[in-house]
Amino acid sequence: MPIVKHDCVIEDVWRPLNGRDLTEICPNESVLLSLEEWRDVGHAASARFERVGIALAPSDAVEEIADALPELDLVALTFPKFNDGRAFSQARLLRERLGFIGEIRATGHIVRDLFLFMQRSGFDAVAVEDTRALTPWLAARRRFTGYYQPALDNDEEEETRTPAATGSAAVGKIACASESVAALWAY
Template identity: 45%
Template sequence: MQRIIKNDQVIDETWHLLPKDASLEGLSNCDDLLVPLNLWREHSHALKARDGGLGVWLDSDEAVEEIADDLAHFQVVALNFPAFTDGRHFSSARLLRERYGYKGEVRAIGDVLRDQLFFMRRCGFDAFAVRPDRDPYDALEGLKDFSEFYQTAADQPLPLFRRRKV
């Protein structure tokens, strides 16, 4: 069983990440599922009628604007990083939090490494599925790399000079 980082701790993964070519056939009615965007587009009515938890995952070339009107249906939005050099979903996480006001879980999946976690959290991610060949406990330490920051971001709307007490 894969372990993920959520709420600053390593926990067992409970969601089933469906592959990009998944279909409705054979899906359990009560499992918590992360479905690819294409499956959501084609079968949103059937997926909403299920009993289990529902989340969607977007590949790096898929925009959050495509699910903006449906965000209330998702407990989790997972954003795929196919390579650590592909940072397009840093912006997607900020859009989810700041433009669309999404309060559910925003999870990083794919080629997720320790060095990225601190900056991902600043953009609005709150859960991380690090690569299977990496230690999630070591990656968790990446969230502590810096103790303070000057700029505003999704995780801190006030700059440092506004937070200082005189």
């Protein structure tokens, strides 16, 4: 299955363990474990394989893998259906609270219209099931240029929204036109 990552299409090199024995997979492979598999053989997998990742279900708490994050190269989060947004919260928790710097991949039923929001929540890769849709997926990142809410990718925005640039009062990281407007952002 192709992966869209950083405006490129790459091949998925991660191999799910799927209940197999660790010795059945070559040590130079990248192995993807479920949370249960991680609990059972996670430390052995980290010792055997060059790269290890975990696939979390929407019901899995990211805090359960907090201690393992330094050993992980990938966390795959699942969208079981289009209206289940728990993976957005999981991605944001992984990046902001737990400081995960590895790849966060979206899998499952992913709606292309939410691709930009996925990136702003912490995702940096998406597994695309329909290879005919790769070109629209690549274009989806540049579809919108303005944002109303703060996100994890604010670095570029903050430079252009400083009080000096806007000539207004700043509250937190959001530049506002007046004190009364700034108070609305607090709610």
